[in-house]
Amino acid sequence: MREFRDDRSVPLFVTLLVIAFVIMTLDVRASGAGPMDTVRNGASRMIAPVQTIGAAIVDPVARLVENLSDIAGLRNENAALRAELAQVQADLAAVEQDRARLEVLEEMLGLELAVEELVRTNANIIGRSDSIDELLTIDRGEEAGILPGHPVLDQNGYVVGRILDSWNGGAQVVPLIRDVEGITVTVGDQFGSLQPIIGSSEMVLIVLESARPVEEGDQVVTSQLSLSFPRGLPVGEIVAGARPQGQTLTATVRPFTDTNRLEAVIVVAWPPDPAAAAADDTPETPVDGATGDTTPATREEDR
Amino acid sequence: MIDFRRTVLVIVGLIGALVIQTTLFGRVRVGGIAPDVVILAVVLFALRARPETAMLAAFSVGFLFDAVASSSALGLRAIAYTTVAFVAIRTRERADLGPVAVAVWAGLMTLVAIGTLLVVGTLFGQIAMGFEQAGRRLLLVPLFNLGIALLLSPFTSRLLDGRRGVMGL
Numbered sequence: 001m002r003e004f005r006d007d008r009s010v011p012l013f014v015t016l017l018v019i020a021f022v023i024m025t026l027d028v029r030a031s032g033a034g035p036m037d038t039v040r041n042g043a044s045r046m047i048a049p050v051q052t053i054g055a056a057i058v059d060p061v062a063r064l065v066e067n068l069s070d071i072a073g074l075r076n077e078n079a080a081l082r083a084e085l086a087q088v089q090a091d092l093a094a095v096e097q098d099r100a101r102l103e104v105l106e107e108m109l110g111l112e113l114a115v116e117e118l119v120r121t122n123a124n125i126i127g128r129s130d131s132i133d134e135l136l137t138i139d140r141g142e143e144a145g146i147l148p149g150h151p152v153l154d155q156n157g158y159v160v161g162r163i164l165d166s167w168n169g170g171a172q173v174v175p176l177i178r179d180v181e182g183i184t185v186t187v188g189d190q191f192g193s194l195q196p197i198i199g200s201s202e203m204v205l206i207v208l209e210s211a212r213p214v215e216e217g218d219q220v221v222t223s224q225l226s227l228s229f230p231r232g233l234p235v236g237e238i239v240a241g242a243r244p245q246g247q248t249l250t251a252t253v254r255p256f257t258d259t260n261r262l263e264a265v266i267v268v269a270w271p272p273d274p275a276a277a278a279a280d281d282t283p284e285t286p287v288d289g290a291t292g293d294t295t296p297a298t299r300e301e302d303r
Numbered sequence: 304m305i306d307f308r309r310t311v312l313v314i315v316g317l318i319g320a321l322v323i324q325t326t327l328f329g330r331v332r333v334g335g336i337a338p339d340v341v342i343l344a345v346v347l348f349a350l351r352a353r354p355e356t357a358m359l360a361a362f363s364v365g366f367l368f369d370a371v372a373s374s375s376a377l378g379l380r381a382i383a384y385t386t387v388a389f390v391a392i393r394t395r396e397r398a399d400l401g402p403v404a405v406a407v408w409a410g411l412m413t414l415v416a417i418g419t420l421l422v423v424g425t426l427f428g429q430i431a432m433g434f435e436q437a438g439r440r441l442l443l444v445p446l447f448n449l450g451i452a453l454l455l456s457p458f459t460s461r462l463l464d465g466r467r468g469v470m471g472l
Contacts, residue, residue, distance in 0.1 A: 008354070008355060009354035009355060009358065009389070009392065012354070012355050012358055012359075013358055013385065013386075013389040016358055016359070016362045016381070016385045017382060017385060017386070019362075019378075019381075020362065020365075020366070020378040020379075020381040020382040020385065021378065021382065022378075023366070023376075023377050023378035023381070024376045024377060024378030024379055024381075024382070024427060027376040027377040027378065028376045028427060028428070028429075036377050039370060039377065040369075040370045040371075040377060042370075043366075043367055043370030043371050044370060044371045047318070047321075047322075047367065047370075047371045048371075050318060050322055051322055051325060051326065051371070053322075054319070054322030054323065054325075054326050055322075055326040058322075058323060058326045058327040059326075061327060062326070062327050062331055065327075065331045
């Protein structure tokens with residue numbers, strides 16, 4: 001390391017500092033005018049060409065670095081845009097869902113039921129149970145006159161199931177395909193009982209004292225003998241033609257309603273006379289109006 | 304006698320640093336903060352130059368910086384750069400261990416320069432900066448300069464070697 005003379009460096013340092021402070025003080029007091037401004041302008045003019053050349057030289061480098069940093073910025077922007085896109089898609093899906101719900105509700109409003117005088121209550125499906133029981137939860141209950149046993153239809157008037165339980169502000173719907181109570185139906189002019197098949201989305205139709213076969217596509221509707229449902233409501237269709245075995249006919253029925261796609265339902269106040277429903281709850285009556293169907297003989301008595 | 308060629312080289316080097324600072328690092332910044340290659344040039348120059356030369360060069364380039372590329376009062380950077388040149392020539396033997404030591408030393412010298420700049424600038428009402436902004440500059444600029452000094456380690460090795468140094472003024 002080269003030697004240096006401390007005795008000269010310190011006075012020089014102090015001198016330079018004093019000069020710098022004096023210049024600075026003068027410049028501050030002059031507020032950008034006076035001799036210091038002349039010095040500044042002269043230096044700027046002197047260095048300007050060098051700066052211009054330097055700028056021309058470093059410009060490609062600066063642009064390269066900027067581009068490199070832009071790549072990182074673009075990546076971040078890309079990620080942000082992807083997140084934004086995902087959010088927009090989620091919003092769009094929500095809007096589509098709302099629109100589908102709106103269409104369902106509009107269909108419900110325009111639905112003409114076989115029994116027009118019945119009180120109908122529209123309700124949104126707000127919850128679903130697990131795949132074990134597949135209960136549906138709706139957003140209206142006792143406050144809307146919905147009671148256990150009331151039939152539940154979809155926007156097309158197809159039978160969905162019945163109210164299992166209700167409370168102020170909500171109710172539970174048990175779908176037909178999981179309702180062990182079954183339902184009394186009519187195929188053509190034959191009466192039968194429609195029962196769920198465990199673990200299946202289809203149901204089995206059993207017609208006692210059957211005289212005629214059923215064909216694929218034959219419509220299955222609620223029976224006039226049913227106490228739980230108004231008559232004539234579409235339930236499903238025969239999956240495959242079947243013939244009576246002896247006096248009994250067994251056929252598979254595919255319900256019209258897919259509960260997985262339901263957004264809203266219609267709850268029908270049935271039976272229309274609460275007194276009759278209360279009478280159905282008596283022990284003498286095998287079933288009440290809220291939970292299931294009676295046998296044909298009993299139904300005849302009820303009627 | 305002062306070597307004319309070497310003097311020109313030093314002047315070109317310092318003005319080149321000034322130009323790079325005002326052009327390249329005027330555009331390329333990290334988090335709004337750029338390295339200060341003028342300070343780095345002053346410090347590296349002080350590593351080999353005679354004390355008087357180093358301080359005069361620091362004063363001149365600081366004054367020039369204030370004149371051409373600063374809105375602050377003339378003399379502010381002259382004070383800061385002269386101060387750091389003085390501190391550098393007082394401590395440069397500690398950096399005589401190798402390029403890494405030079406880089407760390409250059410970072411510390413940059414810290415001194417930025418600190419001086421902030422203190423004097425604030426006292427003279429030339430810099431109005433909050434603690435957070437000042438802290439970021441006190442932290443990042445020395446780190447950037449340390450990194451650049453590491454990149455320049457082949458050059459600083461030649462400075463330390465002293466046999467082929469271009470700054471033996």
